[in-house]
Amino acid sequence: MDLKAVGEKRLLQLNELDEFWMEAYENARIYKEGTKKRHDMHIQRREFEVGQKVLLYNSRLKLSPEKLRTRWSGLYTVTKMLPYGAIEVSHETKGTFTVNGQRLKHYWDSDFSKQKSTVQLGTPK
Structure with a gap:
């Protein structure tokens, strides 16, 4: 077994895992922005005055x-x-x-x- 090759392979796997995590984080952010936009469309802004x-x-x-x-x-x-x-x-x-x-x-x-x-x-x- 070549320890140097195994170490490099493990380092590449860790980098791929980090990229996968960042992509999942970005997808979750995009999903939350879309959900917030759809929710905010249904909120009715009402203006009230004192005595009304x-x-x-x-x-x-x-x-x-x-x-x-x-x-x-x-x-x-x-x-x-x-x-x-x-x-x-x-x-x-x-x-x-x-x-x-x-x-x-x-x-x-x-x-x-x-x-x-x-x-x-x-x-x-």
């Missing part, structure tokens, strides 16, 4: 036996904007607390006209 009316998403309602029950609760008022997307909201009975801005959505008042209108249809010809 919002609804809160109730994530604990998932085990509810009623399929069609809404998961948006209450009528909350934004009282303060905090850093990193946190928002302080208040409710008349539940008090004031802080929530993640992703769990809120705008509440649109029903400004629709309450008057009814009728349209007379003619007989088909």
Whole structure:
């Protein structure tokens, strides 16, 4: 046995293993970047202002036996904007607390006209 040749072969194997490890590391980085990009596409950026009316998403309602029950609760008022997307909201009975801005959505008042209108249809010809 030639110890020098065996040593060189082992050194080449270690270099190949190091290259394989670096390639796997690079592939994992590329995969994570793509996953983050796809995740960030589905995040809805919402802008809130102090005094605005919002609804809160109730994530604990998932085990509810009623399929069609809404998961948006209450009528909350934004009282303060905090850093990193946190928002302080208040409710008349539940008090004031802080929530993640992703769990809120705008509440649109029903400004629709309450008057009814009728349209007379003619007989088909």
